Amino acid sequence: MAMFSHFPLMLRPTPCHRLDRASELLGIDLWIKRDDLSGFALGGNKARKLEFLIQAALESGADTVVTCGASQSNFVRQLSAGCAMAKLKCVAAVMDQPYEPGHELPQVAFTGRGNLVLDDLFGADIRRFPNGSWDDLYLHAHLLAENLRGQGANVYEIPVGGSSALGAYAFFLAADELPNVDTVVTASSSGSTHAGLQVAFRDFPTRVIGIACDPEPELIDDISRVANELCELLHQPPVGKEEFDLRTQFVGPGYGIPSDAGNEALRWLARTEGIVLDPVYSAKAFSGLMELARQGEFDGQTVVFWHTGGTPAIFAYF
Numbered sequence: 011m012a013m014f015s016h017f018p019l020m021l022r023p024t025p026c027h028r029l030d031r032a033s034e035l036l037g038i039d040l041w042i043k044r045d046d047l048s049g050f051a052l053g054g055n056k057a058r059k060l061e062f063l064i065q066a067a068l069e070s071g072a073d074t075v076v077t078c079g080a081s082q083s084n085f086v087r088q089l090s091a092g093c094a095m096a097k098l099k100c101v102a103a104v105m106d107q108p109y110e111p112g113h114e115l116p117q118v119a120f121t122g123r124g125n126l127v128l129d130d131l132f133g134a135d136i137r138r139f140p141n142g143s144w145d146d147l148y149l150h151a152h153l154l155a156e157n158l159r160g161q162g163a164n165v166y167e168i169p170v171g172g173s174s175a176l177g178a179y180a181f182f183l184a185a186d187e188l189p190n191v192d193t194v195v196t197a198s199s200s201g202s203t204h205a206g207l208q209v210a211f212r213d214f215p216t217r218v219i220g221i222a223c224d225p226e227p228e229l230i231d232d233i234s235r236v237a238n239e240l241c242e243l244l245h246q247p248p249v250g251k252e253e254f255d256l257r258t259q260f261v262g263p264g265y266g267i268p269s270d271a272g273n274e275a276l277r278w279l280a281r282t283e284g285i286v287l288d289p290v291y292s293a294k295a296f297s298g299l300m301e302l303a304r305q306g307e308f309d310g311q312t313v314v315f316w317h318t319g320g321t322p323a324i325f326a327y328f
């Protein structure tokens with residue numbers, strides 16, 4: 011039973027079905043949770059978070075929402091659509107390639123394709139900044155918000171990826187849509203998908219494995235911080251960092267840079283099941299699942315892969 015009201019955006023429950031061919035080839039009982047089929051703005055895990063975040067923005071009396079992300083952000087794309095539906099102005103600070111200092115990355119060329127086409131279609135105001143650290147990007151977004159306030163706008167700021175307590179709450183509720191399974195595998199980046207699911211399953215035998223799509227070691231701190239904000243909201247005892255199962259070995263060259271194993275997994279699932287992943291998040295997560303299955307980690311188990319969407323990025327990367 012939801013404690014907070016939401017602004018309806020998506021079709022739920024999203025489908026959850028068995029992957030017969032992949033199960034046979036990987037030697038496990040493999041299912042997939044189809045948040046790529048949310049029925050909203052070409053799909054993805056952000057619709058769940060945005061139903062609560064957009065409602066909160068409306069309740070705050072905002073007329074403008076400001077956020078930030080990479081230029082191929084799936085969050086910015088879905089936020090753009092949600093804001094259009096709620097008659098809110100959407101302004102986003104974007105970098106082609108935000109990174110952590112110490113993780114300087116090779117350039118990936120973007121040409122205004124993929125998610126950027128959709129941001130424009132949904133009417134978002136996209137402000138492009140030169141590449142820099144995530145902290146630079148957060149600062150640009152905050153200064154943008156302050157600037158708009160100075161011009162009379164009533165601004166609601168949403169953190170990167172919608173990862174606030176409310177974002178995690180959406181995934182806490184989403185856990186109810188799953189059948190009984192041994193393990194859930196999901197991509198993890200800004201953290202609220204993993205955080206919400208882990209808090210939901212904390213007292214159950216179901217294991218939640220997050221596959222990191224960011225290389226920075228602080229990711230686990232971000233995930234447990236947002237999980238603890240959720241626990242506070244739910245009046246539950248805090249969760250310790252050690253409760254999170256985050257696998258960091260499948261990121262490849264860096265955030266937003268496709269990995270060979272991820273692209274291979276993407277092609278494999280496309281050709282085995284006709285299901286399309288994205289090269290930045292879900293393909294890396296699925297490559298992790300495949301590798302863990304090969305290592306025997308899921309022997310005898312029923313595993314659900316949570317497809318978090320991201321498919322439009324294919325048209326920028328490939």
Ligand SMILES: Cc1ncc(COP(=O)(O)O)c(C=O)c1O
Nearest residue numbers: 084199200201203291318319320
């Ligand atoms: C397609 C896709 N999968 C996974 C994630 C990670 O979800 P979260 O930010 O909740 O960790 C994102 C968000 O950045 C995404 O766009």
